[in-house]
Amino acid sequence: MMRGLFLYLSKRPALRRWMEAWPPSHKVTRRFVAGDTLEEALAVCERLQSEKVFSTLDHLGENVSTVAEASASCDAYVSALEQIGDRHLSSTIAIKLTQFGLDLSQEACLENVRRLEAKAKTAGSRVEIDMESSVYTERTLAMAIQAGSECGCVRVCVQAYLHRSAADIERLNTAAVPVRLVKGAYREPASAAIPRKQDVDANYVALMKTLLDHGVYPAIATHDERIILEAIEYVQGRSIPQDSFEFQMLYGIRRDLQRKLIDAGFRLRLYVPYGTEWYPYFMRRLAERPANLWFVVRNLLK
Numbered sequence: 001m002m003r004g005l006f007l008y009l010s011k012r013p014a015l016r017r018w019m020e021a022w023p024p025s026h027k028v029t030r031r032f033v034a035g036d037t038l039e040e041a042l043a044v045c046e047r048l049q050s051e052k053v054f055s056t057l058d059h060l061g062e063n064v065s066t067v068a069e070a071s072a073s074c075d076a077y078v079s080a081l082e083q084i085g086d087r088h089l090s091s092t093i094a095i096k097l098t099q100f101g102l103d104l105s106q107e108a109c110l111e112n113v114r115r116l117e118a119k120a121k122t123a124g125s126r127v128e129i130d131m132e133s134s135v136y137t138e139r140t141l142a143m144a145i146q147a148g149s150e151c152g153c154v155r156v157c158v159q160a161y162l163h164r165s166a167a168d169i170e171r172l173n174t175a176a177v178p179v180r181l182v183k184g185a186y187r188e189p190a191s192a193a194i195p196r197k198q199d200v201d202a203n204y205v206a207l208m209k210t211l212l213d214h215g216v217y218p219a220i221a222t223h224d225e226r227i228i229l230e231a232i233e234y235v236q237g238r239s240i241p242q243d244s245f246e247f248q249m250l251y252g253i254r255r256d257l258q259r260k261l262i263d264a265g266f267r268l269r270l271y272v273p274y275g276t277e278w279y280p281y282f283m284r285r286l287a288e289r290p291a292n293l294w295f296v297v298r299n300l301l302k
Helices: 002-009 013-021 025-029 038-050 067-086 106-123 134-151 165-174 197-214 225-237 255-263 279-288 290-301
Strands: 054-059 091-095 127-129 154-159 179-182 219-221 246-250 268-274
Touching (some): 067 106, 134 154, 134 165, 165 179, 165 197, 179 197, 197 219, 255 268
Parallel strands (some): 054 091, 091 127, 154 179
8 A cells, every 4th residue: 555655656746846856855865875976876886886886877857758868868868978987987877778878769769779789898897778668579579689689788577477488588588688686566467567566575585596597697686685595595605706707786775684785795786867857766665565665664754
């Protein structure tokens, strides 16, 4: 019920405007959002690198309504990649294809992605293509495979709750495209997605093992400690090198677990979101875990 409430509030424009203008909001959002500007986000990435943590810059925002807006989104990520290269950061960028015009023009979107690929290659970085709702899955995978064949510096997200994901992972492994495995967070019909959480978890573990055995530098993206422990047991039992995969988490979530993984010698990458369009992202983080809400309340009362 709490999750549904926060997801509902995330779509209220009036509440969004009020929250973004309310001065105390910045005090609590900084737990989950690095800042409004690229410079603030880069400072977080530099700090994380000093703590032996990799990072991925995520410029908040999704669908655009014009090709010009898509080009502007690309410009923002080009600037991020230039700074990643100049500062020698072990950082990548995360993009949603709807930010780059997928709803408007497949060709324009692909050209924007190609522009980022070229910049990522010179910066020694990577383009992480996020997955959106199931209506975009096939187009996203097709573009990721094409981009991967052209530059080799792309990783794409696969959602474990989709029925099609096992076949998609086999296809991506065959194409040697790295995968970031997540559970999935969009509301999907039962025809597209597995409805029960325990079944999603079981499918996640099965897909994770496939990626660890046959994937190209997969990312195990979860805050589920039980699944993380199962991954550790699996790689240790099969003598899978720790540098052949990485764990991924979101900035500000389960910092205790993040530290344990680093101390144990595993690779960890944090998604570091930034930008002025932080409200929907922030509300989704509150919807995920009650502990996040109590963090906000405590800070507002200080």
